[in-house]
Amino acid sequence: MPFNPPSIDLTVLGMPALLMAWGMLVLLIDLFTSNQRVLATVSLIGLIATAGVGLLTWGTQRTAFFDMVVLDNFGTVVNWILLGATALSILLALDYLPRQNLMRGEFYALLLFATSGMLLLVQANDLVMIFIGVELLSISLYVLTGFAVPRISSGEAAMKYLLLGAFAAGFLVYGIALIYGFVAANDAISSTSLTAISQDLAAKQAAGIAINDPIILTGLGFVLIALGFKVSMVPFHAWTPDVYEGAPTPITAYMSVTTKGAALVAIIRLLTVAFAALRPEWQFIFAILAALTMTYGNIVAIAQKNLKRMLAYSSIAHAGYMLMGVLSASPLGASAFVIYLVAYALTNIGAFAVLTTLENRGMAALELQDLRGLYRRHPWLSVAMVIFMFSLAGVPLTAGFMGKFAVFQAAWDADLKWLVLVGVLTSVISAFFYLRVTVQMFMEEPVSAEAAERPVFATAPLVVGLTIAVVGIIILGVVPSQVLNFVNNTVVAAAR
Amino acid sequence: MSEISTNAYVLVSAILFTIGVIGVMTRRNAIIMFMSVELMLNSANLALIAFSRAKASTDGQIITFFVIAVAAAEVAVGLALLVSIFRAKRTTNVDDVSTLKG
Numbered sequence: 001m002p003f004n005p006p007s008i009d010l011t012v013l014g015m016p017a018l019l020m021a022w023g024m025l026v027l028l029i030d031l032f033t034s035n036q037r038v039l040a041t042v043s044l045i046g047l048i049a050t051a052g053v054g055l056l057t058w059g060t061q062r063t064a065f066f067d068m069v070v071l072d073n074f075g076t077v078v079n080w081i082l083l084g085a086t087a088l089s090i091l092l093a094l095d096y097l098p099r100q101n102l103m104r105g106e107f108y109a110l111l112l113f114a115t116s117g118m119l120l121l122v123q124a125n126d127l128v129m130i131f132i133g134v135e136l137l138s139i140s141l142y143v144l145t146g147f148a149v150p151r152i153s154s155g156e157a158a159m160k161y162l163l164l165g166a167f168a169a170g171f172l173v174y175g176i177a178l179i180y181g182f183v184a185a186n187d188a189i190s191s192t193s194l195t196a197i198s199q200d201l202a203a204k205q206a207a208g209i210a211i212n213d214p215i216i217l218t219g220l221g222f223v224l225i226a227l228g229f230k231v232s233m234v235p236f237h238a239w240t241p242d243v244y245e246g247a248p249t250p251i252t253a254y255m256s257v258t259t260k261g262a263a264l265v266a267i268i269r270l271l272t273v274a275f276a277a278l279r280p281e282w283q284f285i286f287a288i289l290a291a292l293t294m295t296y297g298n299i300v301a302i303a304q305k306n307l308k309r310m311l312a313y314s315s316i317a318h319a320g321y322m323l324m325g326v327l328s329a330s331p332l333g334a335s336a337f338v339i340y341l342v343a344y345a346l347t348n349i350g351a352f353a354v355l356t357t358l359e360n361r362g363m364a365a366l367e368l369q370d371l372r373g374l375y376r377r378h379p380w381l382s383v384a385m386v387i388f389m390f391s392l393a394g395v396p397l398t399a400g401f402m403g404k405f406a407v408f409q410a411a412w413d414a415d416l417k418w419l420v421l422v423g424v425l426t427s428v429i430s431a432f433f434y435l436r437v438t439v440q441m442f443m444e445e446p447v448s449a450e451a452a453e454r455p456v457f458a459t460a461p462l463v464v465g466l467t468i469a470v471v472g473i474i475i476l477g478v479v480p481s482q483v484l485n486f487v488n489n490t491v492v493a494a495a496r
Numbered sequence: 497m498s499e500i501s502t503n504a505y506v507l508v509s510a511i512l513f514t515i516g517v518i519g520v521m522t523r524r525n526a527i528i529m530f531m532s533v534e535l536m537l538n539s540a541n542l543a544l545i546a547f548s549r550a551k552a553s554t555d556g557q558i559i560t561f562f563v564i565a566v567a568a569a570e571v572a573v574g575l576a577l578l579v580s581i582f583r584a585k586r587t588t589n590v591d592d593v594s595t596l597k598g
Contacts, residue, residue, distance in 0.1 A: 128559050135566045142573050146580070155581045156593045162574050163529050163590070167520050169570070170536030173563050174513055177543040177556075181506065185553035192555060242596040 009064035012071040014053040015079050016119040022046030023112035030105030040094050043108040047083045047090075047115075054079055067189035067196065068126035070269075073490040075122045077338055078265050082122070082258050085345045086115045089254035091465035092349070092356050095457060096250055100359075102147055111254070114140035118262035125273070127176045127192040127223065130266050134172065134230060137262065138165045141255055145247040157246025164239045168229035175222025182216040194274035201277045212281055220275055220282065227270070230263035231319050234293040244312035249359060252308060253352030256315045257345045264319075264326050264337060272329050279329060283414075286327040291422045293320030298430040307355055307366045310433060311348070314392060317430060318344055324423060325407040328414035335491035336406035339484065343399035343476055347391040350469030354385045357458045370454075371437060373446035378456045382441040384466050391473050393434040394427050399476035402484070505546030512539035526578055526588045530571060537567045 010017060026043055033039070054076040061072045090111065097103060117136025124130045142165065146158030176192060183200040185191050201211050225236060232240040244252045271282060297317025304310035322344070325337035355366055358374075375382045391400035404427060408420045446452035458466075476483055512535055519532025541560045548556025578588060585593055 128562055131559075132562060132566070135570070139566075139569055139573055142577070146577050149577075149580045150584055152581075152584055152593070153595050155577060155584065156595060158577050159526065159574075159581055159590070159593065160596075162570070162577060163520070163526065163533075166530070166533040166570050166574065167517075167536075169566070170513070170516060170520075170533055170540070173537055173540035174543065176559065177509075177540045177547065180544060180556055180559070181547040181550075185551040185555070187553075190555060191551075191553055192559065245596050 009062075011057055011060065012062060012064035012069050013123070014057055014071075015050050015076070016116045016123065018053050019046060019050045019083075019112055019116040019119060022049070023109045023116060026112060027106070027109040030109065034103070034105065036094065036097060036103060036105070039105055039108045040090050043090055043112055044087055046112060047087045050119075051080055051083050063125055063193075063195070065190075067193040068129050069120075069123050070125035071123060074334060074338075075265070077487065077490055078122050078261060078341065079119050081338070081341055081345055082115060082118050082261055085257045085261075085349060086111060086254065088345075088349045088353075088465050088468065089250050091461040092253055092353050093248075093250035094461040095459040096248070096356050096359070099457060100148065100248065102248065104147070107144070107147060110140045110144050114144065114254075115258065118258055121262040122265045124266060125194050125269065126190050127179060127194075127197075128190070130223075130227075130270070131169075131172055131176060133262070133266070134226065135169060137259060138169070138230070141251075141259070144251045144255075145243055147251065148246075148248045153246040154248065155246075157243045160239055160246075161243045164229070168226040168236070171222040172226030175219045175224075175226065178215050178219030178222065182213060182219065194269060197274040198276065201275070205277060211277055217278075217281060220270075220278065223270065224267065224282075227263045227267050228289070231260050231267070231323070232293075232316050233289055233319055233323065234296045234316065235289075237293070237296070237316050240316055241309050241312040244315070245306060245308045249308070249352055249356045252312075253349045253356075256312070256352070257341075257348050260315070260319050260322065261341045261345070264322055264341075268326050268329075268334055268337065271326070272334075276329070283327055283329065286323065287416055287419050290320050290323035290327060291419055293317065293323060294423060294426040295320075298426045298433075301430070302433045304433075305368050307368055307371070307437075310368070311351060311355075314430065314433075315348065317426065318348070318392075320426075321404060321407050321423060324411045324416075324419060328407075328410040328416070330410065330414060331491055332413055332488075333407075333410035335487045336403075336410040338487050338491060339406045339476075340403035342483070343391065343403035343473070346469045346472040346476070347388050347398075347400055350384065350466060350473070351388040351392065353462055353466050353469065354381060354388065357381060357456050357462055358454070359457075360454065368437070368440060369444075369447050370451065371440045372444040373452055374441040376446075377452065377454070378458060381456060381458055381466075384470050385441060386438050387470055387473055389434040389437050391477070393431040395431075397474075397477045399473040399480075402476055402480045406484075502546050502550040506543050509539040509543040509546070512536075512542065524589050524591050526574075526590050529590070530574055534567060534571070537563055 063070045114137045121133030142162045148154035186196040229236040301313035325333045391398035394400045394404040516532045516536035544556040
């Protein structure tokens with residue numbers, strides 16, 4: 001077998017490569033200064049520079065490294081959303097870390113490494129790249145989850161996340177091995193690239209060989225189990241509430257949005273590029289899992305007293321709604337997913353930002369009743385929280401409504417009308433616990449005189465983050481047409 | 497000496513993978529759970545190399561290197577976490593470390 005030296009095409013890999021280099025730079029700067037503001041500023045500049053690379057390569061559509069990585073506008077748009085979510089999380093973390101006595105410089109470097117793993121996952125066009133992307137983001141996140149050690153809940157959350165994450169990685173690798181075993185070797189491009197898989201399946205179909213072979217179905221199932229674990233799809237969600245509760249709040253905000261987004265893009269590419277031929281096999285199962293995810297997340301969230309736990313279950317439910325867009329397996333579904341991701345990123349990070357302002361040092365858990373009378377303590381904060389809760393519930397004139405509308409439309413077009421019905425019903429259920437938060441803030445008296453006096457840490461970076469989130473939600477909710485057109489045009493053009 | 501067929505290798509790897517899965521699900525000591533995860537990853541490596549030989553394609557062997565490197569990174573983080581938890585709690589049993597519930 002002749003050895004073909006790989007063609008190095010850094011344009012395609014520009015965004016993840018630059019961000020990873022920048023993460024190393026932050027790590028280096030950490031040697032010389034312990035000023036958190038400097039590190040955070042450098043990280044923010046890195047995120048903006050990476051987004052700029054996306055702007056420079058805009059419109060390019062090609063694959064590189066033996067078809068292992070792909071650059072297209074769809075991936076770039078999702079990358080921008082992930083970078084924005086990371087930037088918002090840094091704003092959340094800036095004053096939270098010193099307050100909680102978590103002043104360690106690796107924080108921002110790890111955050112950038114995790115994000116570069118996500119960008120790689122979004123641009124992955126090969127099972128191996130999916131594996132590397134998933135592991136890069138996961139291993140960084142294991143450490144970030146355990147960042148509040150010696151607080152035992154943080155260490156415990158990290159341990160649970162790591163054990164179950166490694167378990168899922170085992171499934172991912174074995175699934176890759178099985179798929180590799182089934183498809184024929186490809187000399188021109190990587191045998192495990194999504195393009196090679198789709199070519200091989202098409203060739204087998206043309207030759208009359210059955211492609212719904214148990215080996216490839218098991219392999220696909222295993223890979224989807226591992227990605228579903230990252231998305232926290234029911235029944236692979238068990239880690240989510242514990243990890244989200246134990247992790248430092250800015251990290252919870254960060255991973256509840258970005259991990260889901262990146263893993264869902266990998267699922268979209270896997271299902272629509274590589275396994276489009278097996279659509280009858282996966283679509284129905286996925287629809288049932290999406291319905292279960294929405295129902296389970298929303299119903300269990302009702303019973304939660306702890307705010308972070310409640311938002312964790314709500315994030316499981318939102319993963320279900322995003323899955324609706326994914327499993328529609330159409331350009332409309334992909335653009336609906338992107339719109340939902342924007343709305344969800346702004347809303348969920350905003351909601352966690354409010355929790356960040358209320359968390360005192362050494363306070364492990366924030367209970368629902370701690371919100372009582374927040375309106376008197378900090379009116380603007382409670383108004384922002386109301387907007388976030390309305391957007392999470394999908395009330396019209398908020399971004400959340402546009403997101404839900406888009407995914408419902410995509411699922412309806414894909415002839416999954418019963419799934420739309422489940423989605424609407426569970427949204428109604430979810431309004432109950434989101435509105436309960438509002439009632440607590442405006443209509444209840446504080447539990448004690450001491451609780452009424454607790455400080456609110458609405459510092460400048462947090463106010464900036466909250467403002468961005470609120471303005472984004474309102475713009476997307478009230479005048480969505482510009483954003484909708486932009487996303488539709490880019491994603492549909494990419495699919496053509 | 498007759499050659500061992502690819503099927504035999506894949507069968508062994510499937511058995512090892514199942515042992516790993518059962519290990520993670522039934523054992524409660526975090527270190528044993530890590531070992532079981534390693535078994536799962538290495539069973540996949542075995543399958544990859546068997547397939548790689550059967551097809552005379554080197555892709556599978558290269559994937560194996562990636563898997564080994566990532567597994568090492570994962571274990572490094574895992575053991576570090578375990579040490580920090582052990583310092584606080586004096587146990588490696590995952591059932592003894594469960595403050596998060598609801």
